[in-house]
Amino acid sequence: MPVLAVVLARLLRLDESLGIGLLLLGASGGAPVLPKLAQMARGNLAFAVGLMVLLMVITVGYIPIVLPALLPGISVNPAQIARSLVLLMLLPLGGALAVNAYRRQLAARIKPPLDQIANISLIALIALQTLLNLRSVAAVFGTFGILAAVVFLAAGYATGWVLGGPARDTRVVLGLGTAQRNIAASLVVASQSFDDPTVVVMVVVVAVAGSLMLVPLARMLATRATRIVSPNGR
Numbered sequence: 001m002p003v004l005a006v007v008l009a010r011l012l013r014l015d016e017s018l019g020i021g022l023l024l025l026g027a028s029g030g031a032p033v034l035p036k037l038a039q040m041a042r043g044n045l046a047f048a049v050g051l052m053v054l055l056m057v058i059t060v061g062y063i064p065i066v067l068p069a070l071l072p073g074i075s076v077n078p079a080q081i082a083r084s085l086v087l088l089m090l091l092p093l094g095g096a097l098a099v100n101a102y103r104r105q106l107a108a109r110i111k112p113p114l115d116q117i118a119n120i121s122l123i124a125l126i127a128l129q130t131l132l133n134l135r136s137v138a139a140v141f142g143t144f145g146i147l148a149a150v151v152f153l154a155a156g157y158a159t160g161w162v163l164g165g166p167a168r169d170t171r172v173v174l175g176l177g178t179a180q181r182n183i184a185a186s187l188v189v190a191s192q193s194f195d196d197p198t199v200v201v202m203v204v205v206v207a208v209a210g211s212l213m214l215v216p217l218a219r220m221l222a223t224r225a226t227r228i229v230s231p232n233g234r
Contacts, residue, residue: 001027008148030059042222160174
């Protein structure tokens with residue numbers, strides 16, 4: 001994904017700040033929304049959680065090495081990235097796994113309402129993310145930034161799908177996991193390491209595009225899976 005970001009920035013002749021924002025996203029994997037997307041697409045949920053954690057851990061050590069190599073003069077604080085990812089992902093995940101391991105009846109009882117809360121939260125996130133950032137998205141018009149975001153996400157999904165193995169449920173998850181970038185980690189680096197606000201704007205543009213593209217895609221994949229599998233399992 002970092003290579004794809006660099007190639008797109010050069011092909012579309014993006015402004016340097018927009019290209020940097022795309023590069024940050026390319027280097028930031030492990031989005032916390034991945035398990036929900038996988039569930040919506042009827043993918044392998046356990047695989048999605050494992051992939052999310054793996055990408056998150058790699059991101060913490062990967063960004064401080066790759067970005068200074070590609071962008072001389074840039075320093076990245078891995079502690080800041082790790083703190084946000086631990087608070088937003090590892091602690092909630094660890095707590096949920098502990099409840100499921102030691103209080104299975106409680107876990108089964110609270111899962112349905114939590115699923116509803118997650119669905120409502122995802123819809124609210126998409127709506128708020130779009131409405132609150134309309135001005136930022138509009139500022140990118142005429143710069144090929146939106147086109148770069150759409151191609152970036154589509155190529156990410158296609159790459160993950162191809163590399164996802166023979167099973168549909170893992171190909172779907174790796175496709176979504178490759179396309180959906182870690183917005184929180186990207187924003188931490190963008191806000192702390194760069195003075196140009198356009199870097200943050202590009203991260204926001206990709207975040208909005210990802211919400212508008214990947215959620216409908218996940219639902220479409222679920223519908224397709226339902227049509228393929230008949231009621232008798234054939």
